[in-house]
Structures are given as structure tokens and as C-alpha cells.
Amino acid sequence: MNIGIVGLGLIGGSLGLDLRGLGHQVLGVSRQDYTCQQAIKRGVVDDASVNLTLLAAADIIFICTPIAAIASTVQQLIPHLAPDAIITDVGSVKTPVVEAVAPLWDNFVGGHPVAGTERNGINAAVSGLFKNNPYVLTPIDSTPLAAVKVVEELVHSLAATVYFCRPTDHDRAVAWISHLPVLVSASLIDACMGETDPVVLELVQQLASSGFRDTSRVGGGNPELGVMMAQYNREFLVRSLQSCRDSLDQLIELVEQEDWQGLAQRFQDTQSQRSQFFPK
Ligand code: NAP
Secondary structure, eight states, X not given: OEEEEEOOSHHHHHHHHHHHHTTOEEEEEOSOHHHHHHHHHTTSOSEEESSGGGGGGOSEEXXXXXXXXXXXXXXXXXXXXXXXXXXXXXXXXXXXXXHHHTTTOTTEEOEEEOOOOSOOSGGGOOTTTXXXXXXXXXXXXXXXXXXXXXXXXXXXXXXXXXXXXXXXXXXXXXIIIIIHHHHHHHHHHHHHTTOOOHHHHHHHHHHOOHHHHHHHTGGGXXXXXXXHHHHHTHHHHHHHHHHHHHHHHHHHHHHHTTOHHHHHHHHHHHHHHHXXXXXX
């Protein structure tokens, strides 16, 4: 297939590496000339340009820009496309993207690869990023089935696990497992930094080991991504944060009341519930 990618960063670049590896012709468009040159040099694309006209012959285009630029990119792209071209995107929040893009182009299928690293930009692109990870597609009633099939087959060829759901269900779900953890992890770092004794604070930092490394990882990531999640998934994120605060309040009460039996019950529950997130 002739595949276009707009936005040659972590996700766009990683898609390019895998799709080229599968034998597709991959054409890339990015904002900066440096990124385009680097993408060619790294074998991410067959050709790249800062100009969207490069994608005139593409059968399918993956929009991999930051969420804020997805709809405007599609608008600029449309005059250059064949009428039966398929557009899909990789934005981490789906409702605002689908609502903005579906009215612009019939053959649009919303998507979200649930995979990533802390790094960004073309030099962060790696092959095999999507393998064994979820990749969500969020077609709506008006999405042509043939377009969904094409995107599904391509995603499947990346060895990702394909899931289908409504855009709002997607956003509600990722608020729990992706966006809430970022804010909780950030608040953990922030709370620890609130230690007022400088000697103890230094010790806190020296003693931080694997447990703190795991639990602080997503809170110590790219600030722009954190803000983007909050901005585009505000309603569901606030609900999740409030629920988390309630849960923390209950834990505080159990500890204050020295209700060790209640606390043990809580930990027994969470220990068994965790396996529901990661079944063997
Ligand atoms: P990234 O590494 O920063 O890459 C985004 C790329 O988009 C940049 O390299 C930039 O290219 C390009 N870009 C920015 N504005 C553009 C514009 N107006 N036109 C064309 N290209 C533009 O970010 P990313 O992590 O790949 O994220 C991209 C998308 O994937 C986002 O929508 C995000 O929600 C989604 N996503 C991210 C993750 C994750 O974990 N990071 C996971 C799943 C989905 P230049 O270098 O040329 O400026």
C-alpha cells in the first residue's frame, strides 16, 4: 500500500518503521525539514517533505501530530487527496477529534495505539512499539465499513491487539488507566517534595528505589502530554480524580482509626483486583 504519515515523531516515526518493514511504501510529512531528513536517514520513510502535496497518491494517511493540530492538518490535507483515500489518526483522546474530523472526511476512522515511551520526536521512533499492545479503533455509525476493515487489517499487521469502542467510552476508559495515573504519580512526587526537613528530604531522595521509580515514572514524563490529557479529556479526568480522592480519604480514615482489619481487607481486594487488569 501507499501509506502517508503526517507528524514524524515517536508514534508517526514508529509506525513508519513498522509499515516499511512490512513492505509498504511510506511517505512522511512533518513540520520541520530536520525531522524529514532524519526520517529518511533513519529509514522511517521512503520519502519525506514539509509539504502535504507529497501525500497526493496515498491510499491511507495516519495523522500523528499533537491532538491540537489533528483537525487543522486534515483540513489542509483534503485538497490534495484522492476521493477514496482513508484518513486515520492516533490521538490519545477520541471524542473531540472524531467530532471535528468526521464531518470533514467520510473515510475517517479514529484510532489510538495504547503504546508509548517517555521520549518524543523523530529520534524516539522505534520498531515494534505496537506489538502486543492494544490499538483502539473508534468508528461511528457513519464510518464506511470498508475503511474500518482497511485500518483494522493494517493495525493487525503491526501485531497489535485491536479493540473497537465508541469515542466516549474510549475517553472514559483512558481517563482511568492512562490519564488518572499521570496525575496521581505527579502528585506523589509533589507530595514527597513537600517534606520540610532538608536533611530528611535528601534522605528521601537517596533511598528512593524500585517502588518509587515505578510509581513516579508517568508523573515525571513530558509536561505537554499531561496538560493535553487534562485539556481534551477534562470531564472524565475530573470524575476519576474525584473518585481517587474519595478512595484516598477512605484509606486515611482506616489508618487514622487504626482499623487494620479494614485496611487488610482493602489490600486483599486490590491485590486480587489487579489481576483483572493484567490477566495471564
Ligand atoms: P511527538 O513525538 O512530539 O511527535 C509529534 C510530531 O508531530 C513532532 O515530531 C512534530 O514534527 C509533528 N508536528 C507537530 N505539529 C505539527 C503540524 N502542525 N504539522 C505536521 N507535523 C507536526 O509526539 P507523539 O508522542 O508521537 O504524539 C503524537 C500523537 O500521538 C498525539 O496525538 C498523541 O496524543 C498520540 N499518542 C501519543 C502517545 C505517547 O505515548 N507519546 C501514545 C499514543 C498516542 P516536527 O519534528 O517536524 O516538528
